[in-house]
Structures are given as C-alpha cells and as structure tokens.
Amino acid sequence: MTLHSTVLRDxxxxxxxxGVFAYAIAFFLAAWLFARAVRLAVRQALAHDDWVxxxxxxxxxxxxxxxxxxxxxAFTYYAHVIPxxxxxxxxxxxxxxxxxxxxxxxxxxxLGNIVAGVSLLMYRPFRVEDVVQVTAVSGLETxxxxxLTLGYTILKTFDNRRIVVPNSVMAxxxxxxxxxxxxxxxxxxxxxxxxxxxxxxxRAIVVDEARSHAHVQEVVDCPVTQLGASAVTLTxxxxxxxxNSAKRAQFDLLERIKKQFDRxxxxxxxxxxxxxxxxxxxxxxxxx
Numbered sequence: 001m002t003l004h005s006t007v008l009r010d011x012x013x014x015x016x017x018x019g020v021f022a023y024a025i026a027f028f029l030a031a032w033l034f035a036r037a038v039r040l041a042v043r044q045a046l047a048h049d050d051w052v053x054x055x056x057x058x059x060x061x062x063x064x065x066x067x068x069x070x071x072x073x074a075f076t077y078y079a080h081v082i083p084x085x086x087x088x089x090x091x092x093x094x095x096x097x098x099x100x101x102x103x104x105x106x107x108x109x110x111l112g113n114i115v116a117g118v119s120l121l122m123y124r125p126f127r128v129e130d131v132v133q134v135t136a137v138s139g140l141e142t143x144x145x146x147x148l149t150l151g152y153t154i155l156k157t158f159d160n161r162r163i164v165v166p167n168s169v170m171a172x173x174x175x176x177x178x179x180x181x182x183x184x185x186x187x188x189x190x191x192x193x194x195x196x197x198x199x200x201x202x203r204a205i206v207v208d209e210a211r212s213h214a215h216v217q218e219v220v221d222c223p224v225t226q227l228g229a230s231a232v233t234l235t236x237x238x239x240x241x242x243x244n245s246a247k248r249a250q251f252d253l254l255e256r257i258k259k260q261f262d263r264x265x266x267x268x269x270x271x272x273x274x275x276x277x278x279x280x281x282x283x284x285x286x287x288x
Contacts, residue, residue: 020082031074035067062150113151116167120148126177133176136163142178184217185246187238189253192231194267199224203234205260206253210238213256215249217241230269 042063126132126145133142134155141163143155153170155163193202203222210219218239226233236253240246261268 023078023081027074027078031071035070038066038070039063113167116171117148117150119171120153120167126175126179130177130179133178134163134165134170135173136165183242184239185241185243186220187216187236187240187246187249189236189238189250190225191234191236191257192228192268193234193261194230194269195232197266199232199234201264202261202266205264205266206234206236206257209253209256209260210236210249213249213253215240215245215252230271 120126128145128148130145131142132145132155133140135141141155141157143157143161143163146154146156146162148154151167153165153167155165157163191202191206193199206222207219210216210222216238220237220239222234222236224232225235238249240249258268260266
C-alpha cells in the first residue's frame with residue numbers, strides 16, 4: 001500500500017486524528033459557504049424595495065439567527081460523525097429536539113405571528129404605505145400601513161395614532177385594501193334639471209361638455225340618480241387622471257354646463273315654496 005493511499009484512507013476515516021481534523025475543516029467550510037449564501041441572498045432581496053416589504057431590521061436579525069443555527073447544526077452533525085464525539089452529538093440532537101418542543105409550546109403566539117408574517121410577505125395582500133381598513137378593539141379603523149415586521153403590522157391612522165395588529169390577526173381577518181393601483185379618479189358631478197325640461201337634451205349637453213374637457217379621460221355615463229321635490233338629478237360619472245384634474249374638471253364643467261343650459265332653455269330649478277292664504281269666510285259672512 002502506497003503512502004498516498006494511506007494518507008487518503010486516514011483522511012476519510014473519522015476515527016483517526018487526521019480524519020478528525022479533515023472532517024472538522026470540511027464541516028466548517030460547508031457551514032461557512034451555506035451561511036454566506038444565505039446572507040448574500042437576503043441582502044440581494046432587500047436591495048429590491050418593490051419586491052419585499054418586510055422590516056429590514058427584522059430580516060437582518062433573522063438572517064444572523066439562521067447563520068448561527070447553520071454552524072450549530074454543522075457542529076452537531078460533525079460530533080455525530082466522529083466516533084469519539086458520537087455520544088456528545090446524540091446528546092446535542094436529543095437536547096435540540098426537547099428544546100424545540102419546549103420553545104414551541106412556550107411561544108405559540110409568537111411563532112404564529114412569525115409564520116403569519118412570512119405568509120403576508122409571500123402573498124402580499126397589502127404593502128407598506130397602503131391604506132387599509134381593519135377591525136380593532138376600538139372598532140373599525142382606517143390607516144396607512146407604516147411597517148410590516150415579522151411579528152406585527154403597524155398602522156398609522158389619520159389622527160396620528162399607531163395601531164399595532166399581530167400578524168396572526170392580519171392574516172385571518174378580512175382586511176379592506178383602500179389603495180388602488182389605478183391612479184385615476186372618478187369625477188361624480190350631480191346636476192339638477194327641471195321636470196319640465198327635455199331630459200335627453202340635458203344629458204347630451206352634459207356628456208358633450210365632459211367629453212370635450214381637457215382633464216376628462218373617459219365619460220362613463222350620466223344616469224338619473226334622484227327624483228327630488230323640484231328637480232331631476234343627473235349625475236355625470238367620468239374618469240380623470242388624478243384628484244387634482246378631477247377637481248379642476250368639476251369647477252370648469254359646472255360653469256360650462258350652466259351656460260349651455262341657459263342657451264338651450266334647460267331649467268336648473270332651485271327650491272321654492274308656495275304659500276296659500278285662506279281667509280276666514282265665516283267672519284266675512286257675519287259682517288255682510
């Protein structure tokens with residue numbers, strides 16, 4: 001048997017001193033490479049703000065925890081492979097199993113929040129800066145998602161309050177996401193028309209003025225929405241590019257439609273009251 005084959009056999013044998021050292025280097029290198037790959041993957045994911053919305057501090061902390069776990073697991077398996085440390089490895093595995101059961105029972109709610117946080121991160125029903133509506137202890141609350149950590153979702157309300165909701169609750173309750181990915185805003189413009197006016201002509205005037213306006217992108221319809229005491233209400237519904245454009249279009253259309261109604265004799269009535277005075281006929285007859 002040659003010297004080369006003898007050295008190779010000793011390196012492959014965990015019972016020899018050379019094998020113990022070789023296996024230690026191999027396990028350490030494998031654990032270091034795996035931990036480094038995990039760290040680089042997390043940093044690359046956090047570099048894309050539009051891809052991940054989890055709290056960065058929590059993500060980095062969890063990454064460090066995972067790296068420590070990788071080295072502990074590598075040492076446990078190394079001790080299990082080496083004959084002289086096999087009893088220690090078996091004890092470490094048994095202790096890890098017992099510890100995991102104890103920690104799992106003691107931290108059911110915390111682990112549930114973490115699992116729910118990962119689920120919210122994967123499916124992304126909402127993101128940071130979305131406006132959502134949730135049910136809290138104080139009742140129905142509306143706020144902007146300020147941060148999404150592994151355990152909790154924090155909402156900032158319009159009156160500057162912070163609502164902390166556990167992720168397990170956010171993942172199970174019905175959450176209304178009020179943030180639309182479509183930046184357009186619908187213009188709702190109610191207009192009163194007299195009962196004696198031509199309804200079709202009034203609707204045509206409203207629609208034509210809206211379609212010719214620079215800030216109106218699309219006219220949806222103009223239905224009758226109310227039959228009032230003195231007027232029939234037509235409501236113009238149209239899409240505008242944003243809230244600012246919708247407000248400008250609203251002001252301009254009110255003036256332009258009013259002028260067109262005046263030119264084409266379409267009445268825009270205002271509330272009025274008829275007062276009927278009845279005289280005292282009995283008193284008038286006695287006087288005659």
